Amino acid sequence: MLKNKNILLGVTGGIAAYKSAALVSKLRKTGANVKVIMTSSACEFISPLTFQTLSNNIVHTEMFNQLYNMDVEHISLAKWADVFVIAPASANTIAKMANGIADNMLTTVFLASRSKVLVAPAMNTFMLNNEATIKNLKTLEDRGISILDTQSDVLACGDEGSGKMLEPEDILFEIESALTEKDLIGKKIVITSGPTVEKIDPVRYLSNYSSGKMGYSLAKEAVKRGANVTLISGPTSLDIPNVNKFIRIESTLDMFDAVESEFENADVLIKAAAPADYRPAKVSDEKIKKDAKEDLESIELVHNPDIAKYFGNIKQKQLIIGFAAESQNEIEYGKGKLKKKNLDMIVVNNIKQKGAGFKSDTNIASIIDRDGNVDSLSIMSKECLAEEILNRIVKLF
DSSP: OOOOOOOEEEEOEEEEEHHHHHHHHHHHHHHHHHEEEEEETGTTTSSSHHHHHHHHHHHHTTTTTTOOSSOOOOOOOOHHEEEEEEEEEEEHHHHHHTOOOOOOOHHHHHHOOOOOEEEOOOOHHHHTTTOOOOOOOOHHHTOOOOEOOEEEEEOTTTOOEEEEOHHHHHHHHHHHHTTSTTTTTTEEEEEEEEEEEEEETTEEEEOOOOHHHHHHHHHHHHHHHTTTTEEEEEEEESSSOSSEEEEEOOOOOHHHHHHHHHTOOOEEEEEEOBBEEESSSOOSSOOOOOTTTTTTTOOOOOOEEOOHHHHHHHHOOOOEEEEEEEESOOHHHHHHHHHHOOSSEEEEEEETTTSSSTOOEEEEEEEEEEOOOOOOOEEEEHHHHHHHHHHHHHHHH
């Protein structure tokens, strides 16, 4: 991810500067090194001490301050950065950057920059939509600068519209994406995620504990690597990631139909969902009462289709990656499912292991390839496991 990467953050004047402090905190938690440059206007909104404390580095505010070392400071900062992020970027600073004006530390470092540059605008809607700002942003974009979107909301000034800076987690995603090798460009990846819900009556259903976190992590990582991603998700409480296509489903039959609609043009199908194996044979239109003749003491169930097996048997050029959550003998069962469902790879885990079960932010998995080779991984975040899985998919191509 961002461990040991050098992130240079430029902060300009605007109320959104408080979000930049949260961004520094998130970056540090990923293991990144962070240095901050602030304009004088930014210092009116938030103290340099805040950024110094969060980044554990001196904050750069003045062009002609006493040298902290014998380097030419604005050049050494430009050389140091793996990525330079300006967030928030005011209309004034954007105009200076577009026109080569270097009258403070931030714009001088920008002019000397040789790394990837991301600009996160933050300003009033009318300022953002002003012809001059539009032209300046286009100029920067034409030079290869990444211009991030803004949000539409009620702004600090009371106006409503676009111009609100992205949230720290969204900017973090863009930074990670900028520093991720694009080894999946041109590949369409379909990912299923989360549980399915099988209705019994209007108030009851059958389901499981799947949170969808693994599938969502895979979707985010695949997008970072340049893939065209379709995410098919059962009910979850997770924020919808920035994928090319998102399909919300409810039942296993819904999931089957959604996969069928996407499968023909897919290069990879990743079955990270936990669809219900059974569904009620009959669904009551009315709530079943306790004293009703057809009470809930017994429910007739029928098999749902095995989505991975069905598409494994009809695949042509596609790679199919399966998942198996077991409570015992996971390697043995995983190898059996790999063969039975004609998969190219399967990821198995034991849900009884601490840190590997449903709803956890971590996983302890073993990856089995189509030759039966087993690679047992130590406990790691689901984001890191997603990276490991996609590394192996790249090799399969």
